[in-house]
Amino acid sequence: MSDYIFYPGCAMESNAKAYYDSLMEIAQPLGINLQEIDDWNCCGATEYVGINLIPAYSLIARNLALAAKTGQKTVLSSCSACYLNLAKADYYMAERPALGKKVNEALAAGNLQYTPGSLDIRHLLDVLINDIGLDTLKAKVVRPLKGLRVAPYTGCMVPRPDYNKRWSDPEHPTELIDVLKAIGAEVVDFPGGTTCCGGHMTQIGPDTAYELIRRLISSAEKSKADIMVTVCPMCQLNVDAYQGETNSHYGTDYEMPIVFFSQLVGLALGFPPEKLGFGSEITSTAKALSRIGMDIPEAALAEGKQHQQEGLPMPPCMRKTAKTPEYKRPCAEEVKA
Amino acid sequence: MSKKPVEHVHARLDHDEDLSLLHEVSMKTAGVSRLEMCIQCGSCGGSCPSEMDMDHTPRTLFAMLRAGMREEALLSNTPWICVSCYHCVVRCPQNVHITDVMYALKSMAIQEKKYRDSSAPDFSETFVEMVEKYGRSYEFGLATRHYLKHSPLRMIRTAAMGLDMLKKGRLNMKPTTIKGMDQLTAILNKAKEMELAHE
Numbered sequence: 001m002s003d004y005i006f007y008p009g010c011a012m013e014s015n016a017k018a019y020y021d022s023l024m025e026i027a028q029p030l031g032i033n034l035q036e037i038d039d040w041n042c043c044g045a046t047e048y049v050g051i052n053l054i055p056a057y058s059l060i061a062r063n064l065a066l067a068a069k070t071g072q073k074t075v076l077s078s079c080s081a082c083y084l085n086l087a088k089a090d091y092y093m094a095e096r097p098a099l100g101k102k103v104n105e106a107l108a109a110g111n112l113q114y115t116p117g118s119l120d121i122r123h124l125l126d127v128l129i130n131d132i133g134l135d136t137l138k139a140k141v142v143r144p145l146k147g148l149r150v151a152p153y154t155g156c157m158v159p160r161p162d163y164n165k166r167w168s169d170p171e172h173p174t175e176l177i178d179v180l181k182a183i184g185a186e187v188v189d190f191p192g193g194t195t196c197c198g199g200h201m202t203q204i205g206p207d208t209a210y211e212l213i214r215r216l217i218s219s220a221e222k223s224k225a226d227i228m229v230t231v232c233p234m235c236q237l238n239v240d241a242y243q244g245e246t247n248s249h250y251g252t253d254y255e256m257p258i259v260f261f262s263q264l265v266g267l268a269l270g271f272p273p274e275k276l277g278f279g280s281e282i283t284s285t286a287k288a289l290s291r292i293g294m295d296i297p298e299a300a301l302a303e304g305k306q307h308q309q310e311g312l313p314m315p316p317c318m319r320k321t322a323k324t325p326e327y328k329r330p331c332a333e334e335v336k337a
Numbered sequence: 338m339s340k341k342p343v344e345h346v347h348a349r350l351d352h353d354e355d356l357s358l359l360h361e362v363s364m365k366t367a368g369v370s371r372l373e374m375c376i377q378c379g380s381c382g383g384s385c386p387s388e389m390d391m392d393h394t395p396r397t398l399f400a401m402l403r404a405g406m407r408e409e410a411l412l413s414n415t416p417w418i419c420v421s422c423y424h425c426v427v428r429c430p431q432n433v434h435i436t437d438v439m440y441a442l443k444s445m446a447i448q449e450k451k452y453r454d455s456s457a458p459d460f461s462e463t464f465v466e467m468v469e470k471y472g473r474s475y476e477f478g479l480a481t482r483h484y485l486k487h488s489p490l491r492m493i494r495t496a497a498m499g500l501d502m503l504k505k506g507r508l509n510m511k512p513t514t515i516k517g518m519d520q521l522t523a524i525l526n527k528a529k530e531m532e533l534a535h536e
Contacts, residue, residue, distance in 0.1 A: 010474040015507045039516045041472040046421045047464040050443035053367060058528040059468070062521060092368035099367065102531050109527035110520035160423035170427040196386045196422035203483060204457040206491075208390045208418060241498055280505040282498065 006034040009082035016233035018277025022262040043085040058106040060089040065112035080157035080232035091163040144184025151190035151225035183268035192219040197238040226288040228258040257285040365441040374431040381425035411451035472515030
């Protein structure tokens with residue numbers, strides 16, 4: 001067994017429960033021993049850093065300090081944003097000692113301290129590939145996912161900016177593809193592998209979010225994928241739960257399910273779908289997984305929603321002319337046509 | 338960091354170049370921003386997935402900072418449209434911490450109340466408020482409060498999805514509070530004290 005200090009992050013307790021549940025199932029057979037950081041706090045997502053710099057980094061560093069206190073050296077995070085925040089704080093505190101010093105002064109008010117660089121901060125996908133290994137994973141597969149066409153969606157914050165130099169490529173990483181191949185899935189050529197899902201724009205600038213979600217799903221559809229697979233709670237939430245809103249906005253009828261890679265790994269290791277959080281998705285996985293003979297609890301499709309106009313002021317959508325290239329935000333009626 | 342990175346061009350200007358805004362943003366950026374190293378190549382805007390909704394590309398925004406255009410730069414919607422995907426960061430030939438510069442600009446805009454629409458700043462502030470109250474994020478509270486204030490109609494339209502999330506155990510009605518709230522509050526209070534004097 002390899003030992004890790006586990007930082008789950010807030011999403012794993014709520015909207016990404018399927019990720020948490022499936023990770024807890026597959027950890028033991030894969031030899032991943034997780035010890036959760038006692039009383040960890042939120043990493044601040046992408047919000048706190050946009051308000052106050054020193055408090056934002058002190059918030060993240062409290063977790064690093066609590067992790068370091070355990071005496072273990074390797075922190076494992078499964079959420080992309082949490083992973084990036086922890087790795088970034090560790091890196092920037094060393095890159096700019098004035099920041100490190102101030103953060104430590106703040107931590108001292110809570111009787112904590114953290115020496116930058118003293119922890120190894122890793123993402124679950126990296127641990128699975130580089131510590132556990134693809135050979136071990138392959139040896140544990142009892143139910144290869146043969147015939148399931150999967151779009152590998154790694155997202156932004158795991159391979160970028162790669163402070164610890166762990167990933168194969170910031171824009172075309174192969175790690176998720178390798179894992180999916182190891183469990184017998186058919187990986188489609190998916191150009192959207194690390195493009196953004198819109199992040200928090202679903203809340204503050206829905207028009208921007210809908211377009212980014214549309215591009216991803218349309219790209220997965222064109223690749224003839226049955227299902228998209230992600231390593232990130234935010235990506236899953238946006239593509240899954242906001243797919244209905246995106247459909248109403250553009251008048252499309254996409255039904256592209258998206259699940260966490262740990263859920264598919266769990267299926268391949270022989271766990272029943274209900275133990276892996278299947279059925280909690282908004283866009284049903286039933287059709288996709290029937291392709292590999294799996295019966296998934298049918299999930300209700302999100303009801304169609306009306307088009308709305310709120311959020312940040314945006315420039316108008318681009319009419320397609322000889323001069324406007326296709327990658328600009330198209331108008332709804334053009335997408336429909 | 339060099340205080341006057343473009344000293345040699347002074348001879349060609351009829352006044353001293355004022356780089357104080359550039360330096361101020363640099364100081365408020367996490368890590369070593371390298372903002373003064375921008376060579377205006379445009380890789381950032383060309384890599385940006387949400388550039389279509391920005392009023393200025395990141396490249397233009399950085400030129401505005403160098404030109405001391407405080408009002409225009411802080412009022413730009415660009416930092417608020419930035420989706421934090423770090424595409425620009427890995428492509429920037431000068432290793433400018435572009436995403437973090439956007440965060441610094443957001444916090445300056447909030448401090449000086451320089452924004453055209455309060456929805457995005459309010460969202461960040463509500464998120465932070467929840468974290469400071471409970472130690473963890475509280476989605477249900479955040480979403481309902483944000484929608485009530487900024488788009489009550491959207492809340493009605495998304496109610497079905499919210500209910501679905503609730504039924505599927507993906508939305509907690511009650512916040513989770515950490516045990517060490519006093520400790521976290523002490524840390525954050527001390528950090529806020531130091532915030533203004535960061536260098």
